[in-house]
Amino acid sequence: MSEFLQQLINGIAWGSIYALIAIGYTMVYGVLRLINFAHGDVYMVGAFAGFYAARWLKISEEPTFIGVTGVLLFAMFACALLGFIIEKSAYKPLRKSPRLTALITAIGISLFLENAGQLIFGADPKFFPQIITKKNLIAGGGVILTNQQAIVVGVSLFMMIMLQLFIQKTRTGKAMRAVSFNREAASLMGISIDKIISVTFVLGSALAAAAAILVALTNPKIEPLMGIMPGIKAFVAAVLGGIGNIPGAMLGGMIMGVAEVMVIGYLSSTYRDAIAFAILILILLFKPSGLLGGFAGEKV
Amino acid sequence: MTKNSKFFWIIWGISISLLLTSCAKKEDLVLLGEYGSLTGVTATFGKSTQKGIQMALDEINQTGGIEGKLFKIIVEDDQSKPEEAATAVKKLINQDKVLLILGEVASSRSLAGAPICQEAKVPMITPSSTNPKVTQVGDYIFRVCFIDPFQGEVMAKFARNTLKATKAAILKDIKNDYSVGLAEFFTQTFEQSGGTVITEESYSEGDIEFRAQLTALKAKNPEVIFIPGYYTEVGLIARQARDLGITIPLIGGDGWDSPRLVEIGGEALENTYYSNHYTPEDPRPEIQNFITKYKEKYNEIPDAMAPLGYDATWIAFNAIKLSGILKEENIKKAYTDKPNTGSLMEAINTESNRQKIRDAIAQTRDFTGVTGVITIDENRNAKKSAVVVKIEGGKVRFMETINPS
Numbered sequence: 001m002s003e004f005l006q007q008l009i010n011g012i013a014w015g016s017i018y019a020l021i022a023i024g025y026t027m028v029y030g031v032l033r034l035i036n037f038a039h040g041d042v043y044m045v046g047a048f049a050g051f052y053a054a055r056w057l058k059i060s061e062e063p064t065f066i067g068v069t070g071v072l073l074f075a076m077f078a079c080a081l082l083g084f085i086i087e088k089s090a091y092k093p094l095r096k097s098p099r100l101t102a103l104i105t106a107i108g109i110s111l112f113l114e115n116a117g118q119l120i121f122g123a124d125p126k127f128f129p130q131i132i133t134k135k136n137l138i139a140g141g142g143v144i145l146t147n148q149q150a151i152v153v154g155v156s157l158f159m160m161i162m163l164q165l166f167i168q169k170t171r172t173g174k175a176m177r178a179v180s181f182n183r184e185a186a187s188l189m190g191i192s193i194d195k196i197i198s199v200t201f202v203l204g205s206a207l208a209a210a211a212a213i214l215v216a217l218t219n220p221k222i223e224p225l226m227g228i229m230p231g232i233k234a235f236v237a238a239v240l241g242g243i244g245n246i247p248g249a250m251l252g253g254m255i256m257g258v259a260e261v262m263v264i265g266y267l268s269s270t271y272r273d274a275i276a277f278a279i280l281i282l283i284l285l286f287k288p289s290g291l292l293g294g295f296a297g298e299k300v
Numbered sequence: 301m302t303k304n305s306k307f308f309w310i311i312w313g314i315s316i317s318l319l320l321t322s323c324a325k326k327e328d329l330v331l332l333g334e335y336g337s338l339t340g341v342t343a344t345f346g347k348s349t350q351k352g353i354q355m356a357l358d359e360i361n362q363t364g365g366i367e368g369k370l371f372k373i374i375v376e377d378d379q380s381k382p383e384e385a386a387t388a389v390k391k392l393i394n395q396d397k398v399l400l401i402l403g404e405v406a407s408s409r410s411l412a413g414a415p416i417c418q419e420a421k422v423p424m425i426t427p428s429s430t431n432p433k434v435t436q437v438g439d440y441i442f443r444v445c446f447i448d449p450f451q452g453e454v455m456a457k458f459a460r461n462t463l464k465a466t467k468a469a470i471l472k473d474i475k476n477d478y479s480v481g482l483a484e485f486f487t488q489t490f491e492q493s494g495g496t497v498i499t500e501e502s503y504s505e506g507d508i509e510f511r512a513q514l515t516a517l518k519a520k521n522p523e524v525i526f527i528p529g530y531y532t533e534v535g536l537i538a539r540q541a542r543d544l545g546i547t548i549p550l551i552g553g554d555g556w557d558s559p560r561l562v563e564i565g566g567e568a569l570e571n572t573y574y575s576n577h578y579t580p581e582d583p584r585p586e587i588q589n590f591i592t593k594y595k596e597k598y599n600e601i602p603d604a605m606a607p608l609g610y611d612a613t614w615i616a617f618n619a620i621k622l623s624g625i626l627k628e629e630n631i632k633k634a635y636t637d638k639p640n641t642g643s644l645m646e647a648i649n650t651e652s653n654r655q656k657i658r659d660a661i662a663q664t665r666d667f668t669g670v671t672g673v674i675t676i677d678e679n680r681n682a683k684k685s686a687v688v689v690k691i692e693g694g695k696v697r698f699m700e701t702i703n704p705s
């Protein structure tokens with residue numbers, strides 16, 4: 001029983017990372033109908049931005065709450081800027097082209113970021129400094145929950161709730177929902193489509209950066225190709241929850257994380273990547289709109 | 301100055317520089333090749349090996365080379381990837397046309413490069429690939445280190461006799477030939493000497509999350525965990541194991557040996573042990589001399605990869621000397637056999653010469669290297685002793701030497 005509980009903790013901590021990345025995919029898809037394949041690489045850039053900020057601020061020598069928040073905010077800001085630039089330079093000029101063109105551009109941006117990362121940061125893995133001193137919050141009955149894991153889950157949940165409030169309660173959020181529902185009609189109502197799309201990219205990229213910093217807390221190895229696998233997994237999580245649906249992305253991420261950890265713990269690590277794709281195939285077969293995705297009627 | 305004359309000067313400048321570089325190329329150096337992981341997940345392996353090789357190269361060139369011929373080593377980076385290793389070896393053989401190849405550290409990458417060397421009949425010496433399959437590729441492939449059956453035996457006996465463990469667990473890298481092989485040999489000896497391997501879990505190179513595997517291992521209550529992996533993952537595994545409250549000893553093989561291991565793992569590495577090719581704490585004069593020279597040159601203490609690279613290079617030089625292909629009469633003969641040849645390398649890089657080098661390497665007996673006395677056996681492996689070291693307070697401490705039976 002204690003083993004199962006421990007695995008559940010491991011799974012939820014791991015799943016909240018997927019959830020944060022998946023939200024970025026889902027938001028961009030919801031507004032633009034574009035699968036932003038560069039999202040996993042924005043996550044990688046976030047990790048490196050945090051790495052250099054932590055080194056520059058010398059956080060690891062004396063971890064402070066303000067320092068850690070500073071690193072997190074800096075990485076989020078850097079990625080928000082990157083997301084903004086990517087959207088303006090790569091996707092905006094293609095707004096009127098067929099959707100396939102934008103998709104291929106996304107793959108191009110992804111490859112560009114991966115290789116530029118290797119050029120600038122080097123292909124060697126780097127080790128993220130310990131910016132939070134480890135403590136055990138719960139240690140008993142064979143179950144251990146460290147403060148780092150708790151922070152991962154807590155910060156993820158906090159950000160997801162904030163995002164949800166933003167989308168449901170603010171005017172910009174309302175505009176985002178409108179654009180997602182019907183772009184032409186939204187623009188006729190006086191909503192600036194370009195502005196809303198930029199906001200979407202900025203938010204999604206900032207969340208990817210937050211995910212990267214949280215991963216680096218508990219798994220402190222970062223390298224330029226680190227975004228590929230989590231990117232794909234988070235994409236599957238987004239589809240699982242219903243692409244375009246934000247609570248769906250959170251649910252999908254959690255399910256993916258827990259499923260992976262359980263498969264490794266009780267079956268074998270070799271099935272770990274297989275489970276993600278098995279879930280993807282099953283969901284596409286039985287509920288293509290995803291767990292929480294609504295029915296999207298084809299417009300004729 | 302008119303536009304045209306400016307153009308003329310540019311062309312003139314380019315041609316002169318081309319002329320100069322082509323002159324420099326004509327210099328009669330003997331070319332050897334090296335492929336290694338200078339970047340990527342096991343970057344310190346390649347870098348340390350390269351430093352050891354460079355030291356041997358500088359030494360031979362400063363003492364006048366062999367028969368007055370100086371050497372040059374062309375280094376190719378394989379980014380710690382087997383497919384890149386194959387490309388690097390092809391380039392060294394087909395484009396640079398080297399006489400002999402040194403490398404790789406990791407068995408998976410040596411296994412990618414070795415068949416190409418064997419096919420082209422270019423001798424290859426790996427400084428530190430310990431998987432038995434590497435030299436089984438063919439009669440042109442050699443190594444100067446011990447092999448995994450021995451290393452697995454050493455750690456199994458250590459776990460059984462010194463740590464007094466009866467129940468062991470294994471966490472191996474399923475995609476890595478070295479790791480899978482080592483796990484198998486460990487299990488064999490451990491079970492023969494009365495212990496049981498109660499559970500095995502696996503991961504893949506590049507993973508960062510190991511808590512699921514470790515939680516599963518912990519539930520079975522082993523007394524020791526054998527992790528035959530490389531330092532990047534081992535550091536993270538140790539950290540996460542301690543996070544989960546696993547305090548038992550963690551043990552491993554020479555893949556742990558890197559200055560970065562402690563940087564990654566930190567305090568989590570207390571109570572861990574691994575087998576290695578050498579330890580800088582060994583008082584043998586060869587080792588201490590090597591360390592002094594190495595410190596002077598690079599200002600750091602060498603890990604095991606550097607002296608192995610150094611030994612491999614000296615065995616190569618020795619074999620080239622013994623083969624006699626650089627003797628003046630033989631070079632003259634090579635030039636007459638191959639008229640219209642420009643450089644020394646074009647003349648001497650023939651199949652029969654490379655075979656002579658191969659034969660000379662195979663005859664290496666009792667070569668006193670830094671990492672021990674090296675004798676190449678009939679399977680082209682080196683028979684040598686191993687050491688077991690302990691990590692204590694972030695430092696590597698010598699525990700015991702174990703000789704081959």
